[in-house]
Amino acid sequence: MASPQHVGSQPPARPVPPAGPPPRAAADNARLTKAPRRPPRLASLQLKRVDPWTVLKISLIVSIVMFFVWMIAIGILYYTLGAMDVWGKINDTFSTLTSAPDAAAAGQTDLITPIRVFVVTAIVGAINIVLFTALATVAAFIYNAAAAMSGGVEWTLGERD
Numbered sequence: 001m002a003s004p005q006h007v008g009s010q011p012p013a014r015p016v017p018p019a020g021p022p023p024r025a026a027a028d029n030a031r032l033t034k035a036p037r038r039p040p041r042l043a044s045l046q047l048k049r050v051d052p053w054t055v056l057k058i059s060l061i062v063s064i065v066m067f068f069v070w071m072i073a074i075g076i077l078y079y080t081l082g083a084m085d086v087w088g089k090i091n092d093t094f095s096t097l098t099s100a101p102d103a104a105a106a107g108q109t110d111l112i113t114p115i116r117v118f119v120v121t122a123i124v125g126a127i128n129i130v131l132f133t134a135l136a137t138v139a140a141f142i143y144n145a146a147a148a149m150s151g152g153v154e155w156t157l158g159e160r161d
Helices: 026-034 052-083 086-098 114-150
Strands: 042-047 153-158
Touching: 052 086, 052 114
Parallel strands: none
Antiparallel strands: 042 153
């Protein structure tokens, strides 16, 4: 026997499931609400060795970034003090103290100029790059030697609550 066909009319509608998450069983809801919280797990680790090559690379990157921060900070400081005419007053005082009594023989020499300030700042920054990188690398070697004798630094790591 053939199945009945609906000619000229819509097929019967299927029931539409409700929108949203599917309903949970009562056992699932009870398990979610009454589960006791476990304390966070802890792991005890020892830092036995620091790779000096990695320390060299990281300290070089950090010191170069700090060099640029140093140069920008000096630039802002120089501009701010220049806006308050501090450099002009210092240069005038220096010129008055070092000039000859004859005004024609006295040349205009400024003690503080932008080029002098930034050259000295760049030299100090370059020295800081070399020193910071070298000292961090030497510190890695010293730590490795001390950790070999004492076992290293022990850290306890834990999960977030």
